[in-house]
Amino acid sequence: MDYRLIATCAFGIEKILSNELKELGYEDLKVENGKVEFDGDEMDIAICNIHLRTAERVLIKLGEFKALSFEELFQGTKAINFGELIPISGKMHVVGKSVKSQLHSVPDCQSIVKKAVVESMKKTYDREIFAETGAVYKIEIALLKDIATITVDTSGAGLHRRGYREHSGAAPLKETLAAALVLISGYDGSRPLIDPFCGSGTILIEAAMIARNIAPNADREFVSESWPSFPKDIYPQVRDGARNQVKSLNTSITGYDNDTYVLSTAKMNAKKAGVFNNIFFKHSDFMDLKYTEKNVTIITNPPYGERLGELETIRMLMEKMGRDKAVHEDFDMYVLSAVEGFEKAFGRKSHKNRKLYNGRILTYLYQYFAEKKKED
Template structure:
């Protein structure tokens, strides 16, 4: 069966999600704020959940219609053939949101939608009673400028939950955002990558997963695995394909931090993700970072100075970063921060920057692009790896 699918994302990452979808072979993409819409079947639901690194969830769009009265909302929901996806014992969970719409009471909208779904299921299954002790189906009613969109969540737990990060540092970056930082940098495994303020290791781990072509969803489950519409063999085939797709590239990522406690966590996380052999962990202050390697990359998420009393420390850190990174000739460095004066403190304007959100914090991703390596650099790397 063909569905209209939506890959949701953090604001600012829509084009990254779209690039990932194109890499997976999808076209006719519609890019909007916080989402990319495309067409796909049951196999595509599995593929996108398994492989998308920067999307938050994969939703099925069940319907879209104008609703300025509860009756219009009820009738629009009732018109959907819910029984084509949901079994008679489905456990239905309805969430909602409303932005700039006449129907602004979210609890009322959720209640109307649930009643309409049950009414539709009564007609489909010719019964008045539902046990709701079967697989879970998360329906969302989203209202934007009086347009109602009904979606069904196929992911369950957000896609940033890869399964390797049970423990995190004080202010961890989401796995999906960390992966986006690596993809936006255009890092390649022939060049060294370092995160000198690695915290719980998320950027380094996501880079290693990308470098090894390890599917981000390979070690987790999804809510739609329990649905009858997707045969078990499709999930099995997808996981088998993902295991076979892991490459044999060898590379080394440097991850260092001054905080020994989060550092131990970073090591554990890398081990759980199956990439510990590709990351060298070291307890070290950022100011001591140095290397003779050429054409490397730094991707890092330093403290932002949001907490009371941290501002002066963070300002000094940014100045130190500028001095430390300046010594790394030929390197490219990429820094995400919410601090408004980062470039001034760092002492250099970025080649380009991009607005992104880390949680609810508006940040900028400052990209300092170094020179491209000479041809002999790649020849030397090829000799070294063979």
């Protein structure tokens, strides 16, 4: 069956997500804030859930219409043939959000949409009551500037939940954002990679998975697999195909941190992700760290210093990072930071910077290229 699909993502990485979709062979992409729309069938749903590194969810778009009143919301939703997707036993779980819209009470919108979905189901199945004891269909009503979009989630748990990170340090970087940083850097495994503030290892693990062409979500399950109408052979087929595409890696990936407990967590995560043999984890204080490698890519998310009294220490770290870059002109550095005045502390303006959200924290990815890449 053909659907209009939406892959959602964090703000600022829509272009990265659309590039991923293009590499998977999708065309006619519609890129908007926090999402990319495209056409696909059940096979495409499985491919995107298993292969996309920067997407948060894959949704089926069922309808879009203007809704200035609850009556318009009810009628617009009721006009959608939900029975085409949801079986008679399906559990219809409605969630919602509203931004810059007249209908701003999300609980009321959810309640009205649920009633409208049931009315639509009544027409399809010619019955009044639904037990809702079967597979879950999470329906979302999203209102933006009075336009209502009705979707059904195919992913279940967010796609950043790869399954390898049971434990993480304080303020962990989402796997999807870590993958985006690696993809922005263009890292492909052909040169050494270092994260001097590796924490629980997320950047390094995502980088190793990218370099080895390991599909990020081949080892987890998705809610659409439990749908009675979803062909049972599709997900296993896509998983098998993904596992057959895995490559080896010959260059070094190294992570440093000054917290031994966090490093042990990183090692456990790397084992679960299947890339433990590709990453060296080393205990070191950043201020004592000296690089011996050449032509290195550094991708890192150093501490932001949210607590009082930490900022001076953070600035010392930034200054050292700038000195390291001055000594190692052949290094590419990609630093995600929320620290105001980062470039001043670093000692030079970045060649590029990119606004990204780490959860709800506004950050910038400061990009310092090797001398040879300046003219690219």
